[in-house]
Amino acid sequence: MHAETYIVDQPENSIFRVNRATMTSPEILAKEWDTIFSLNWLYVGHESELAQVGEYRRRTVGGRPVFFVRGKDNVARAFHNTCPHRGALICRQDQGVASIFQCFYHAWSFDTEGNLVGLPDEAGYGPNFDRAERALVEVPRLEQYRGFYFVNFDREAVDLRTYLADAKEYLDLVADQSLTGRMKIVKGVQSYSMRANWKLLVENSIDGYHALPTHQTYFNYLQGIGGMAAAAAPTPDGQLAPRGRGGVALGNGHAVVDGRAPWGRPVARWAPSLGEAAKGEIEEIREQLIQKYGREWGLRIAETDRNLFIYPNLIINDIMAITVRTFTPVRPDYMEVTAYELAPEEETGERLHRRLRNFLEFLGPGGLATPDDVEALESCQLGFGSGGVTWNDISRGIHRQALGSDELQMRTFWRQWNAQMTGTPATRWDDGPTAPREPATAGSRQ
Amino acid sequence: MTTLERSDTELSRLLLQRRVEEFLCFEADILDDWKLDEWLALFTDDATYVVPSTDDPSADPGNSLVLIDDDRQRLHWRVERLKSRRAHREYPWSRTRRFITNVRVLSASDDEVVARASFVVYRFRAGHADQFVGRYLHTLIPAGDSFRISARRAELDQERLSPNGAVSMIL
Numbered sequence: 211m212h213a214e215t216y217i218v219d220q221p222e223n224s225i226f227r228v229n230r231a232t233m234t235s236p237e238i239l240a241k242e243w244d245t246i247f248s249l250n251w252l253y254v255g256h257e258s259e260l261a262q263v264g265e266y267r268r269r270t271v272g273g274r275p276v277f278f279v280r281g282k283d284n285v286a287r288a289f290h291n292t293c294p295h296r297g298a299l300i301c302r303q304d305q306g307v308a309s310i311f312q313c314f315y316h317a318w319s320f321d322t323e324g325n326l327v328g329l330p331d332e333a334g335y336g337p338n339f340d341r342a343e344r345a346l347v348e349v350p351r352l353e354q355y356r357g358f359y360f361v362n363f364d365r366e367a368v369d370l371r372t373y374l375a376d377a378k379e380y381l382d383l384v385a386d387q388s389l390t391g392r393m394k395i396v397k398g399v400q401s402y403s404m405r406a407n408w409k410l411l412v413e414n415s416i417d418g419y420h421a422l423p424t425h426q427t428y429f430n431y432l433q434g435i436g437g438m439a440a441a442a443a444p445t446p447d448g449q450l451a452p453r454g455r456g457g458v459a460l461g462n463g464h465a466v467v468d469g470r471a472p473w474g475r476p477v478a479r480w481a482p483s484l485g486e487a488a489k490g491e492i493e494e495i496r497e498q499l500i501q502k503y504g505r506e507w508g509l510r511i512a513e514t515d516r517n518l519f520i521y522p523n524l525i526i527n528d529i530m531a532i533t534v535r536t537f538t539p540v541r542p543d544y545m546e547v548t549a550y551e552l553a554p555e556e557e558t559g560e561r562l563h564r565r566l567r568n569f570l571e572f573l574g575p576g577g578l579a580t581p582d583d584v585e586a587l588e589s590c591q592l593g594f595g596s597g598g599v600t601w602n603d604i605s606r607g608i609h610r611q612a613l614g615s616d617e618l619q620m621r622t623f624w625r626q627w628n629a630q631m632t633g634t635p636a637t638r639w640d641d642g643p644t645a646p647r648e649p650a651t652a653g654s655r656q
Numbered sequence: 657m658t659t660l661e662r663s664d665t666e667l668s669r670l671l672l673q674r675r676v677e678e679f680l681c682f683e684a685d686i687l688d689d690w691k692l693d694e695w696l697a698l699f700t701d702d703a704t705y706v707v708p709s710t711d712d713p714s715a716d717p718g719n720s721l722v723l724i725d726d727d728r729q730r731l732h733w734r735v736e737r738l739k740s741r742r743a744h745r746e747y748p749w750s751r752t753r754r755f756i757t758n759v760r761v762l763s764a765s766d767d768e769v770v771a772r773a774s775f776v777v778y779r780f781r782a783g784h785a786d787q788f789v790g791r792y793l794h795t796l797i798p799a800g801d802s803f804r805i806s807a808r809r810a811e812l813d814q815e816r817l818s819p820n821g822a823v824s825m826i827l
Contacts, residue, residue: 397712398722401709405784426742434733546816550721558719570722576823584822585744586744
């Protein structure tokens, strides 16, 4: 089935609809491979993963096998993971440190900068054989912002900083959590799948509306082990902490839910779930953030949560821990998900374990909440198969300054997605000036 | 011709092996029957339940991101959640069948028995049949003629949790 119209976007009538065929059609997925996953900046890894010369990570990005390595010249590069000779995978382990990558098939050897440095019986090739022409091929673009490395398969793409637009401010809030200025990806990768269209996970990851109904058992747990952090309560020094801006369009399809939630944050908002013993240390971290960055920025880091979406398929949810999550379609109704945990480099020992346990209270395929999301997304995908309903309604909050529990974040994604799929550049990613406006309701929870 | 020697050491080793196997089969049965309160009661107050991520079955949950790292309190809430009808991936509960085999007692003292076993857990729900394959490591505390569990670790052999999607039931 081919959707004639992907979305209906009429803020002036409080209407925003998405055609369900966008999540079931193989033709649309084929087009997504050629546009969405070939023209945008896609997350490949974090600088901490290439801590030393020769360190590498094998990744699948935009459905393509690549690897990402720190060369002996200390420069990070991303290579197409294929031998320039006859095609075999060059990097066949997920991670490690190497000085040479040797193709097992015919034993061509490449150094960490991609140069072809050896091959058996080179004399068997003609006089025009040039090692330089048979070097490993780099992915056209690799750029980083605050340690987050992205690749782009489009040589003509705008630079990463321009692409990230206003999302940079939120990446700064994440990266600045380390008082030594260095964040790290913690060991351990959660790799799982969902029998659902990949765009459902974009929506779900920045959806404040579903939190209370879907994850009631998680909130029961929080309540049961000592109570929630009071979302609107004064901070320990008696001042009101920032409340967050709700749902925000960050440009180019990026979006964030910026708010305050009732769980604890290792950096740095104590809640009973983090344990009495941690209380003093977390308050101290909070004070250090304020000393280092000033009151406004320090409190934003410490006291506010952010579900950050970097278009098209990166989620950095800085909530009860920081999860870096990326996902790729396999079929219209199936995706693979890979999730990491990001932490300040200085966190070790009991402090790191505390963060890891706080992550797992909610997040990941064995957490007390994420399995509910997997079920919800798979349930939507099954529901689409029933037919009878053509459009999803994504209009919540279109008539007001968006709350975290509204759906502006999803509209932002869909506007950019629609623009790229139809080849007509987006003119705006928020709801625009024509929508009727009502002030946000005070005290609303995201 | 040799005679089968009956040494007391050998007999007590076999008896222990048999008791451990019986205990693991009992545990599998009550989990397949979703008798979660009965299962939780097997754990000591300082017990842990760990499922490492699929990239490193030997990972230490103290410094690595795993799938599950429960203490007794978190395990209580995991069970409460599964009983609540609001653990949406397990309401209605899936049908599971656990096959426990290759049981080996790795070490044994009067205070503690460490045992390893292979498992296949089939999970049937919503038209899908998912399997979980791996290895258990149990630390058991002798209690009367049975045991209590002080540490339980389920290490998966799968490279990814695909297409399972989640560890929504007790593994």
